[in-house]
Amino acid sequence: MSEASLTSEPQGREPGIAPGVAAAGLSPLLRGGWVFWLAVAVLGAIFLAGLLSVVSLWQAGFAHRAPWGYYAAAFSILLSTVGAAPLVSAGLRFTGAHWRRPLARASELFAVAGLLILAWFWPLLRLVPASQPQSSLWFGWPGAPHLWDTLVIAGLTLCGLALLYVGAIPDFAAARDQGARGRRLFALLALSWQGGERQWRALRAALTALGACYFLAFVLAQTLISTDFAQSLVPGWQDSLFPAYNVVSGLQGGLATLIVVLFLVRWWGGLGAYIGREQFWALGKLLLALCLLWFYFWWSGFIVLWYGRRPIEELVLQLFIAGPYLWAFLPAFVLSFLAPFLVLLWNGVRRSILGPTFAALLVLAGLLFDRIRLYVAAFSVEEAGPVLQALPAPRLPQAGDWLVLAAAVAGVALLYLLATRLIPSLSRWEVAEGEQLRVERAFLRRKVTVIAKPD
Amino acid sequence: MEERRILSDTEINLDLLAPVYGTPRWFWPVVGLLGLVVAAAVGAFIWMLTQGLVVTGLNRPVFWGFMITNFVFWVGISHAGVMISSILRLAQAEWRRPVTRAAELLTILALLTAALFPIIHSGRPWRTLYWVFPYDFARGIWPNVRSPLVWDPAAIFSYLTGATLFIYVALLPDLATLRDRSLGWRHYFYGALSLGWRGMSRQWRLQALVGILLSALILPVFISVHSVVSWDFAVATAVEGWHATIFAPYFVLGAIHSGVSAVVTVMALVRYLYGWKAYIRPEHFDALGRLLVAVGLAWFYFFALEFAFGLYGQDGPEVALREMVVFQMPWAGLFIVFLLTAFFIPVPLWLFRRVRRNIPLMLLLSVLVNIGMWLERFLIIVPGLARKEPFTFVWGSYAPSIVEILLIAGSFALVCLGFLVFSRLFPLIPLYDQKEGQVLRQEVEVGRARVKAVIREE
Numbered sequence: 001m002s003e004a005s006l007t008s009e010p011q012g013r014e015p016g017i018a019p020g021v022a023a024a025g026l027s028p029l030l031r032g033g034w035v036f037w038l039a040v041a042v043l044g045a046i047f048l049a050g051l052l053s054v055v056s057l058w059q060a061g062f063a064h065r066a067p068w069g070y071y072a073a074a075f076s077i078l079l080s081t082v083g084a085a086p087l088v089s090a091g092l093r094f095t096g097a098h099w100r101r102p103l104a105r106a107s108e109l110f111a112v113a114g115l116l117i118l119a120w121f122w123p124l125l126r127l128v129p130a131s132q133p134q135s136s137l138w139f140g141w142p143g144a145p146h147l148w149d150t151l152v153i154a155g156l157t158l159c160g161l162a163l164l165y166v167g168a169i170p171d172f173a174a175a176r177d178q179g180a181r182g183r184r185l186f187a188l189l190a191l192s193w194q195g196g197e198r199q200w201r202a203l204r205a206a207l208t209a210l211g212a213c214y215f216l217a218f219v220l221a222q223t224l225i226s227t228d229f230a231q232s233l234v235p236g237w238q239d240s241l242f243p244a245y246n247v248v249s250g251l252q253g254g255l256a257t258l259i260v261v262l263f264l265v266r267w268w269g270g271l272g273a274y275i276g277r278e279q280f281w282a283l284g285k286l287l288l289a290l291c292l293l294w295f296y297f298w299w300s301g302f303i304v305l306w307y308g309r310r311p312i313e314e315l316v317l318q319l320f321i322a323g324p325y326l327w328a329f330l331p332a333f334v335l336s337f338l339a340p341f342l343v344l345l346w347n348g349v350r351r352s353i354l355g356p357t358f359a360a361l362l363v364l365a366g367l368l369f370d371r372i373r374l375y376v377a378a379f380s381v382e383e384a385g386p387v388l389q390a391l392p393a394p395r396l397p398q399a400g401d402w403l404v405l406a407a408a409v410a411g412v413a414l415l416y417l418l419a420t421r422l423i424p425s426l427s428r429w430e431v432a433e434g435e436q437l438r439v440e441r442a443f444l445r446r447k448v449t450v451i452a453k454p455d
Numbered sequence: 456m457e458e459r460r461i462l463s464d465t466e467i468n469l470d471l472l473a474p475v476y477g478t479p480r481w482f483w484p485v486v487g488l489l490g491l492v493v494a495a496a497v498g499a500f501i502w503m504l505t506q507g508l509v510v511t512g513l514n515r516p517v518f519w520g521f522m523i524t525n526f527v528f529w530v531g532i533s534h535a536g537v538m539i540s541s542i543l544r545l546a547q548a549e550w551r552r553p554v555t556r557a558a559e560l561l562t563i564l565a566l567l568t569a570a571l572f573p574i575i576h577s578g579r580p581w582r583t584l585y586w587v588f589p590y591d592f593a594r595g596i597w598p599n600v601r602s603p604l605v606w607d608p609a610a611i612f613s614y615l616t617g618a619t620l621f622i623y624v625a626l627l628p629d630l631a632t633l634r635d636r637s638l639g640w641r642h643y644f645y646g647a648l649s650l651g652w653r654g655m656s657r658q659w660r661l662q663a664l665v666g667i668l669l670s671a672l673i674l675p676v677f678i679s680v681h682s683v684v685s686w687d688f689a690v691a692t693a694v695e696g697w698h699a700t701i702f703a704p705y706f707v708l709g710a711i712h713s714g715v716s717a718v719v720t721v722m723a724l725v726r727y728l729y730g731w732k733a734y735i736r737p738e739h740f741d742a743l744g745r746l747l748v749a750v751g752l753a754w755f756y757f758f759a760l761e762f763a764f765g766l767y768g769q770d771g772p773e774v775a776l777r778e779m780v781v782f783q784m785p786w787a788g789l790f791i792v793f794l795l796t797a798f799f800i801p802v803p804l805w806l807f808r809r810v811r812r813n814i815p816l817m818l819l820l821s822v823l824v825n826i827g828m829w830l831e832r833f834l835i836i837v838p839g840l841a842r843k844e845p846f847t848f849v850w851g852s853y854a855p856s857i858v859e860i861l862l863i864a865g866s867f868a869l870v871c872l873g874f875l876v877f878s879r880l881f882p883l884i885p886l887y888d889q890k891e892g893q894v895l896r897q898e899v900e901v902g903r904a905r906v907k908a909v910i911r912e913e
Binding site: 135136137139219223236238239240241242243244292296297300301303304305307308309310436437439441443448449450451452453454 | 549675678682686689690692698699700701702703704756757760761763764765766767768769897899901902906907908909910911
């Protein structure tokens with residue numbers, strides 16, 4: 001887009017938008033080069049291959065849970081990565097961190113993957129029993145867990161989409177006013193946004209409310225899914241920390257996903273001027289804190305069960321840690337905590353772009369193993385009764401299971417790529433606002449950054 | 456209402472050193488009153504030593520009562536210092552400046568007070584040495600290193616050492632200021648403590664570096680303290696309501712909830728007593744209130760999980776314990792007061808900016824939180840021990856005796872007294888931090904508005 005068209009924007013609307021910000025934010029809308037469509041085709045093919053594997057699972061039926069273990073693990077991975085990624089933007093908006101501005105949209109765009117989470121969830125409903133008074137958080141509540149879990153996942157998806165849409169309204173209006181391709185579509189999406197003071201106030205209030213709702217929905221979803229689709233399937237397993245562990249490891253996964261995507265967006269999305277060392281440094285610190293929290297939550301659960309020495313708790317520890325799934329636990333422990341901790345411990349590494357990205361990749365690999373050891377192990381328990389009697393055999397991934405896992409990743413990437421054609425990948429108005437609130441000034445003998453802090 | 460006023464260095468020195476150089480009229484009467492309460496507690500303790508634990512309300516099967524509740528409560532309060540100082544310093548939150556010293560001091564005083572209570576509770580304090588130090592070499596009696604009762608002192612004294620270093624390093628520039636503005640014994644006292652501080656750029660760099668390192672290193676210790684205290688209970692499978700995996704983070708969050716609330720109480724009182732309205736401003740209470748909303752909600756989530764998972768397995772004794780706490784008096788009454796004061800009254804009110812900026816109301820709400828959190832610890836510890844089991848011959852219940860009540864009152868008086876004594880010797884608000892805040896303050900023009908701003912700390 002030429003600078004001439006940018007300068008013709010109506011006076012008094014969106015003051016202070018630098019031409020560079022506008023171009024970076026709006027230029028790729030509704031377009032895509034051959035590389036883009038090639039990526040779409042490859043991801044689509046992987047997704048379809050994974051779908052075929054799901055169809056074969058479906059044909060085998062729902063009488064046995066064990067074959068669906070990797071499908072359930074993939075669902076939990078989706079919820080703990082793309083489901084958590086929008087929280088980074090929402091949380092940082094609450095704290096008023098200015099460095100969040102260039103990454104806000106990249107984070108919120110993951111809300112479109114909520115559609116995949118919702119679709120992925122549906123077959124799982126046939127695999128869990130209706131609520132019983134025992135070993136369930138529902139205590140025999142009507143419709144539980146199927147109806148209520150569905151409502152929570154649907155609520156999470158809708159909340160995320162609303163957060164994404166509301167945050168993009170000023171940018172849709174900018175695309176409408178600057179004559180971007182698809183002007184009529186953007187005019188429809190912009191809802192007659194004129195940028196009046198009342199509209200800005202309403203927008204900010206809505207973003208705060210939706211961010212809070214999304215956070216609550218995420219915590220609720222992780223709590224219910226981890227209990228209904230893992231804990232209640234293993235007779236006698238009673239671990240009050242497990243839902244909170246899922247929330248924390250989910251936040252860690254969401255942050256790691258965002259860091260990896262920011263690296264890609266910076267490299268191939270043309271946002272290198274906006275997403276830089278400042279963002280990776282700050283995100284690296286957060287990831288380090290979450291890696292430590294992962295260990296703390298895991299250890300707090302482990303020590304109490306191990307020290308208690310009750311037979312059922314020893315059996316549960318055998319199942320998830322030392323027994324048939326030791327092959328998954330060890331890499332989960334190393335990749336979720338030990339390796340990223342040792343990488344991110346060093347300020348020089350955190351202050352780079354490659355360092356946090358490498359640590360984020362480790363964390364994502366750790367999450368994969370962690371969810372396999374939890375969900376595949378829980379799904380492989382087929383016995384009923386008050387207490388687990390014997391450990392099931394380990395279930396190693398087959399080719400079909402790998403395809404299911406790959407389909408989950410490809411589906412998310414596909415939806416994300418397509419969404420970037422419609423919604424600017426840079427939150428143009430937030431970046432512009434940040435530029436107004438940040439100035440460089442001379443102070444004594446050096447230049448310093450001054451950050452304005454409006455109430 | 457004035458939010459931020461330009462203060463000169465001289466003005467800051469005069470205002471914040473006033474309690475060190477002068478004595479307000481209320482000071483000695485308040486010290487006397489607090490001293491009386493402490494003396495009464497010491498008397499009660501001596502009486503207990505001579506008569507034995509029979510003068511307390513403890514009996515079979517309730518062996519842990521008010522004293523252990525108070526121990527857990529004060530360990531919780533001690534989490535305020537690191538929460539405020541360390542995390543906010545690492546996060547470069549500008550509003551931390553007037554709050555840090557009082558929060559760090561609260562940590563030390565609360566920890567010292569907390570450490571007294573297991574020793575008092577033992578009835579024969581000299582025996583507690585056995586928990587920590589191997590003292591009887593001849594007969595080969597050694598502490599059981601697998602016992603949480605060994606981990607407790609290790610965690611508490613590590614935290615105490617770290618917190619003392621933390622407050623001391625932050626005090627250095629202020630000690631030098633005091634040294635340069637005092638005569639006689641005070642000059643030598645502050646001179647020795649200030650370790651030759653001259654305010655050279657290398658000293659400032661080192662002080663900042665040590666502050667950041669201590670902030671980062673003390674965080675794991677901070678988390679470990681209340682986790683270890685929680686495992687005193689959680690690893691015990693025999694007592695209903697105690698064996699829960701969630702206890703460690705649940706205790707830590709509860710500690711932060713009560714600790715930050717205690718900081719609000721202290722800040723409101725200090726502002727009123729010393730007239731530091733230009734330093735401790737409504738914006739600071741606003742920020743603390745927002746922090747408390749987040750902490751309160753997280754704490755409530757963990758409380759809900761702990762309660763729900765108590766019922767999850769439908770285990771008869773566990774369900775019976777919850778029924779007793781929720782439906783049977785006096786536990787039910789205490790449970791309702793606990794829920795209302797710890798969460799349902801303060802947290803919804805803190806959602807409103809006008810409440811967060813109303814200092815008397817913030818004082819009241821912060822006190823309510825700590826009433827609730829004290830009751831929370833009591834309801835965790837005592838009902839599980841007190842529930843009557845079938846086929847057992849021990850059917851005692853628990854009611855605190857006057858000795859225990861005096862000891863609890865004495866602990867609160869002791870912490871207040873510690874604050875007053877500290878304020879006579881050292882500034883309660885860091886002078887250098889205030890001056891740095893003045894230097895870093897800026898304004899930025901956005902459109903036609905002038906917005907307050909700060910220089911970003913590197």
